[in-house]
Amino acid sequence: MPGTRFTDIRHFDTIDSTNRYLLEAARAGAPEGVVAVADHQSAGRGRLGRRWEAPAGTNLLVSVLLRPELPVDQGHLASAVVALAALDAVDLELGLELMVKWPNDLLAADGRKLAGVLAEADWASAAPGTPPAPPVVVGIGINVNWPDGDTDLPDELAGTTTSLRQLAGRVVDRERLLGALLGALEPRVADLGTVVGRAAQADALRARCATVGTRVRVELPDHRFEGVATDLTPEGHLVVESDGVLRTVVAGDVVHVRASPGG
Ligand code: BT5
Numbered sequence: 144m145p146g147t148r149f150t151d152i153r154h155f156d157t158i159d160s161t162n163r164y165l166l167e168a169a170r171a172g173a174p175e176g177v178v179a180v181a182d183h184q185s186a187g188r189g190r191l192g193r194r195w196e197a198p199a200g201t202n203l204l205v206s207v208l209l210r211p212e213l214p215v216d217q218g219h220l221a222s223a224v225v226a227l228a229a230l231d232a233v234d235l236e237l238g239l240e241l242m243v244k245w246p247n248d249l250l251a252a253d254g255r256k257l258a259g260v261l262a263e264a265d266w267a268s269a270a271p272g273t274p275p276a277p278p279v280v281v282g283i284g285i286n287v288n289w290p291d292g293d294t295d296l297p298d299e300l301a302g303t304t305t306s307l308r309q310l311a312g313r314v315v316d317r318e319r320l321l322g323a324l325l326g327a328l329e330p331r332v333a334d335l336g337t338v339v340g341r342a343a344q345a346d347a348l349r350a351r352c353a354t355v356g357t358r359v360r361v362e363l364p365d366h367r368f369e370g371v372a373t374d375l376t377p378e379g380h381l382v383v384e385s386d387g388v389l390r391t392v393v394a395g396d397v398v399h400v401r402a403s404p405g406g
Contacts, residue, residue, distance in 0.1 A: 144322055147329035148176035149207065155179065157199070159186040161206035162263055162282040168208065169265045169278045175210040180321060187284060190247065190261060196300070201289035203317050206282035207328070211335040213276040219379030220341055222247060222262035223348045224331035225281040229258060230351060231327035232320055233285075237311045242353035245372070245381045245397055249285070250353055254399065255305035258285040283324075287315050342377075349375050353399070359383060360398040361390075369400065 144150065151174075158164055161179040163186075168177060181204045187195035197204060209221050229249060230241050241249045241257060249258035262281045269277030286306035293301045307315045334340025349355060354372045361368055361383060370385030381392040 144325040149325040155181040165280040203285040218276040228328035232323035245354035358400040
């Protein structure tokens with residue numbers, strides 16, 4: 144993408160995972176800004192060992208390598224800027240307003256999941272000791288032309304998943320969307336290098352986070368609880384008020400109890 148740091152764009156017909164590929168490239172010394180994009184992933188990854196599904200040639204499956212000058216406790220901003228750039232791109236190309244569901248999903252207005260973000264840090268090449276944060280590969284899968292209706296979907300995704308094609312009522316050009324995403328990503332990544340810029344990106348995330356203000360069920364490995372999400376901390380953690388107590392959720396799955404059918 145001219146005028147950005149994303150000029151080395153590596154296209155694959157089929158690959159196991161664009162995140163896996165770029166993590167390996169990062170370990171071999173690849174510079175910031177390398178992009179991997181695939182028509183098909185044979186082992187697309189979600190969080191916590193889950194799978195990311197997309198039939199060949201339908202959706203945008205892309206990862207970027209970032210080497211941000213970030214304090215280690217603000218590492219989440221690397222994935223936030225990719226999510227926000229995807230919102231920008233969808234708004235620019237299609238005039239559709241999406242929201243972010245904490246920690247890493249993009250939702251349509253009806254609460255269905257349209258995209259997921261997976262950030263994986265290359266801790267092996269992190270500087271020993273203290274900050275800055277290590278290099279990070281941020282991957283995003285955006286449902287562009289698949290599904291084209293619930294009949295397209297496996298049972299476990301039916302009713303909770305949508306695509307740009309469904310929302311826009313037409314086939315959407317994946318290359319144009321990628322160009323728009325990388326264009327929008329450039330100034331947001333530049334912001335990661337300054338205190339003021341990081342605050343601006345954290346504010347932008349809070350403003351587009353559908354989870355804040357919503358009643359949620361928080362699912363942790365050993366227990367679950369319900370409450371109202373009241374804020375995001377500067378570290379990107381979710382603050383939930385439950386029975387009059389404020390609890391900070393660092394990692395976990397969150398279900399939007401009323402606001403979204405997708406949860
Ligand atoms: C995510 O994980 O949402 C992160 C997905 C990141 C995928 C990109 S594609 C490019 C790059 N390379 C990779 O290998 N990965 C990244 P998580 O929150 O764990 O959600 C995964 C869950 O979402 C699955 O267990 C399914 O229930 C559901 N799911 C799978 N495919 C989906 C799809 N296409 N649309 C909506 N939901 C899906």
